[in-house]
Amino acid sequence: MSQQTFSISPVGYVRASADGFCLEIKPEYRAALKGLEGFSYVDVIWWAHLLDNEQCRAVVECDQPYKKAPAKLGIFATRSPVRPNPVAVTPAAVLSIDYERGMIYIPYIDAEDGTPLIDLKPYHPCTDRIREVSVPEWCRHWPQWYEDSGTFDWAAEFVNAR
Amino acid sequence: MSQQTFSISPVGYVRASADGFCLEIKPEYRAALKGLEGFSYVDVIWWAHLLDNEQCRAVVECDQPYKKAPAKLGIFATRSPVRPNPVAVTPAAVLSIDYERGMIYIPYIDAEDGTPLIDLKPYHPCTDRIREVSVPEWCRHWPQWYEDSGTFDWAAEFVNAR
Numbered sequence: 001m002s003q004q005t006f007s008i009s010p011v012g013y014v015r016a017s018a019d020g021f022c023l024e025i026k027p028e029y030r031a032a033l034k035g036l037e038g039f040s041y042v043d044v045i046w047w048a049h050l051l052d053n054e055q056c057r058a059v060v061e062c063d064q065p066y067k068k069a070p071a072k073l074g075i076f077a078t079r080s081p082v083r084p085n086p087v088a089v090t091p092a093a094v095l096s097i098d099y100e101r102g103m104i105y106i107p108y109i110d111a112e113d114g115t116p117l118i119d120l121k122p123y124h125p126c127t128d129r130i131r132e133v134s135v136p137e138w139c140r141h142w143p144q145w146y147e148d149s150g151t152f153d154w155a156a157e158f159v160n161a162r
Numbered sequence: 163m164s165q166q167t168f169s170i171s172p173v174g175y176v177r178a179s180a181d182g183f184c185l186e187i188k189p190e191y192r193a194a195l196k197g198l199e200g201f202s203y204v205d206v207i208w209w210a211h212l213l214d215n216e217q218c219r220a221v222v223e224c225d226q227p228y229k230k231a232p233a234k235l236g237i238f239a240t241r242s243p244v245r246p247n248p249v250a251v252t253p254a255a256v257l258s259i260d261y262e263r264g265m266i267y268i269p270y271i272d273a274e275d276g277t278p279l280i281d282l283k284p285y286h287p288c289t290d291r292i293r294e295v296s297v298p299e300w301c302r303h304w305p306q307w308y309e310d311s312g313t314f315d316w317a318a319e320f321v322n323a324r
Binding site: 004005006007008009010011025028029031032033034035036038039040041042043045047049052060061069070072073074075076077078079083084085087089090091116118119120121122123124125126127128129130131132133134135136137138139142143144145146147148149152 | 194195197202205209235299304
C-alpha cells in the first residue's frame with residue numbers, strides 16, 4: 001500500500017506576464033468550462049512543479065515560517081507549497097472567460113508562469129465559506145476575509161523574508 | 163507536453179464507520195500534523211480513487227446534475243468527483259487530534275472508507291473565506307454558508323436522485 005501512487009495530468013497552465021494573469025485550458029478540456037461564467041470565484045487547483053522533487057516532498061516540518069509562529073510547525077498546519085504532494089488550492093476572481101481560446105482572466109495568482117493546472121472548481125458559499133472559524137493565536141491578527149488579504153503587509157510576517 | 167504527468171502518493175486514508183469519521187495519517191507523515199490543533203477547520207484534499215479510470219477521467223460535460231441547472235454543464239462548473247483529475251477539496255471541522263496514532267476526528271466527510279488523502283491544509287479566513295460571492299441563478303437558493311448546508315435538502319436538488 002505504501003507504494004500506491006496516482007497519476008495527474010495538467011488540464012492547462014497559469015499564464016503570468018506584464019499583461020496580467022490568466023488560466024489557459026488545453027483544447028481537450030475547454031468544454032469543461034461551460035457554465036463557469038456565473039461564478040464570481042473559481043478554486044484553482046495547481047501543482048507546484050518547481051518543488052516536485054524528492055527533497056521538497058520529504059519535508060514534513062518547517063522552521064518558524066512566520067514571526068509569531070511556533071519554532072517548528074508541521075507542513076499540514078501551513079499552506080507552504082513545499083509538501084509531500086505539492087498541490088495548491090487558491091480561490092481567484094473570474095474577470096472574464098474566452099471559451100474559444102480556453103482563457104480565464106483573473107486579477108492575480110501566486111504561481112509562476114507555466115505552472116500546471118490540475119483542476120478548477122466553482123467556489124460555492126455552501127461548501128467553501130465558513131461563518132465561524134478559529135485559528136491559532138499566532139495568526140489571529142491575519143485578515144478575516146479573502147478580500148482584506150490584498151492590503152495586509154504579508155512581507156512583515158515571513159521570517160524567511162528578513 | 164500533453165503526455166506530462168505528475169505522481170501523487172496518499173498521505174493517509176479516510177476512515178468511515180458506524181463509530182464515526184476520521185482521517186488516518188500514515189506514520190511517516192504524522193509529524194506534519196504539529197500545530198494543526200489550533201485550527202477549527204482543515205481543508206481535506208482527497209482522491210476519488212473509485213472514479214480513477216479512463217472513462218470517468220474523459221468526462222468534460224455532464225447532463226443537468228441539479229433540477230434548476232442547465233441541460234449541459236461543464237465539469238469545471240461542478241463539484242462532481244467524476245472529472246479529469248479526481249481531486250476533491252472538502253473543509254471539515256477538527257474535533258480532536260490523536261498525534262500518536264495519526265488520527266484527526268471529524269464530524270463527517272462525503273467520501274468512502276479507505277479513500278486516499280493527498281493533502282491537508284489549515285482553513286484560513288484570509289485565503290478561503292470570501293465575503294462577496296455570486297453564483298449562477300440556478301444555485302442561488304443554496305445555503306450561503308457551510309454551516310447551513312447540513313440542514314438543506316440536497317436530495318431534492320439532484321436530478322439523478324429522482
